[in-house]
Amino acid sequence: MDENERTIEQTGEFGVIARLRQRLPQGAGVLLGPGDDAALVAASDRRVVATTDLLLEGIHFRRDWSSAYDIGRKAAAQNLADIAAMGARPTALLVALVAPGSLPVSWTDHLAAGLADEAAVVGASIVGGDTVRGDTITVAVTALGDLRGRKPVTRDGARPGDVIAVAGWLGWSAAGFALLSAGHVSPRALVEAHRRPEPPYDAGPAASDMGATAMIDVSDGLLADVGHIAEASRLRADIESARLDVPAQLREAARKVSVADPLTWVLGGGEDHALVATFPAGTRLPSRWRVIGAMSSGRGVTVDGATWSGPSGWRHFA
């Protein structure tokens, strides 16, 4: 029997782990990789940034829409983006996996390859994990990062007059989701953006270096996440919709699925993991950062002067 056609149940927990370990190259910051009770990772400035997130089949991904490899990339990306949003560089991932015994081991191999390849984009490594048999595929990822002496960029530091700027894509993943939901597979760039987001990782530490006062990654949707900055900073965020890019692919997708205005994806769609940050007015921003508004005294979020009252992003339990 071909080893790759064996199921997790046939291979056993230790076999699955041994296979995965072979597929996980270890980077320079890893002092001790997988295989012991715990891993050991460098934390060059005596601090470690840490975040955790989980993806559940049926809620965060569908196996008929995304390959195991893409699911791995996405699971890694959403956690690595959280590290970047603090102004830090990711160093390591730990992955806990629930998988049915009937799943082919080739599926977990591809998942691990996707996780490792996305981590490699930022020089991070998968240093540990756990696998348990269960009905629903669940991928819980923890990411660690290193600020390298930088001040962490939190959500609560914005000041009145700061500009709001965004790096990365907005609305592409939401449009891709709408297309897939309606049975379309093009525009391909949007469908691919849903399957495999491309967060602007480097922009996070760069924003910290440029004096960003607050930062967040867009996972709940632009307005919801800008709202988190406004709330934490006790200010109002004013967004100008004319400054938001609505590329031709988004307009084409809107026509295909009969959405009146693709701007709703740009304002409300999460999962692209763009970075939104506030900077003192007059900060010279490189072209990857587009100014989309400004902070002012008050509360909440406005779009073109009108108060925005929801929906407040993606509510898993609602």
Next chain:
Amino acid sequence: MDENERTIEQTGEFGVIARLRQRLPQGAGVLLGPGDDAALVAASDRRVVATTDLLLEGIHFRRDWSSAYDIGRKAAAQNLADIAAMGARPTALLVALVAPGSLPVSWTDHLAAGLADEAAVVGASIVGGDTVRGDTITVAVTALGDLRGRKPVTRDGARPGDVIAVAGWLGWSAAGFALLSAGHVSPRALVEAHRRPEPPYDAGPAASDMGATAMIDVSDGLLADVGHIAEASRLRADIESARLDVPAQLREAARKVSVADPLTWVLGGGEDHALVATFPAGTRLPSRWRVIGAMSSGRGVTVDGATWSGPSGWRHFA
């Protein structure tokens, strides 16, 4: 309606997270706690120890056997013990939770309280998390730790002639599991040991200070885990059963559930999270460490001179 009787679905994801956050005191090593994209934790010697494990309802716990509080304590304990088994002190936990919308929020409150209280035993804090709605309650925990300049104690450093010693309980959790499976609730100490293990956390860093050459926490069972040290160190582990403590409660439990020899629980039971370490012969060990055998050239594990060939611990996928 009483707030505590509301379900997760009624309270919503952000409500659940806000409630949990109130219940999570932050310790001295936490530079930035929950609520931002990521947390920031001290790593005093420029290195961080990290491990992840998950517990699934029906496999690792049953709600009719264990309270939410006890499940939280156990989920924390099994991860904190992995940190101790490297010779490190735990600093922080991150917790990803899958929970059905119909679950009362009081359940997740108690789970969080259990996690936080177990973390507090070692001075660690819960610094981050994620909650997602799903059918099967799943608790994925990542623990971070600080070696404070110590050399990590891995599995592969044992030398021929080293003594094998254990700190903590062996077989209590397995006996408790057998009792609960047969409908018994006493001896109470064993049932409680199954619900809420008490790993000897301090013994980990202390073992490192005494020159431990290898260490592991007993999660798969004593022989399986000593086998991991033997395999990694390319040696044989010889255990003397007469040196293993079989207290009266274990003998009473064995009679109750018609198990011929309670020693099988001591040799094969996991989940007490005792620590097993090897030390150079002649090391003066404090009384909490009991010598139970020695390492020699060869391979595998023997008990009283007879080769032990399994079962190789708890195989989740088998």
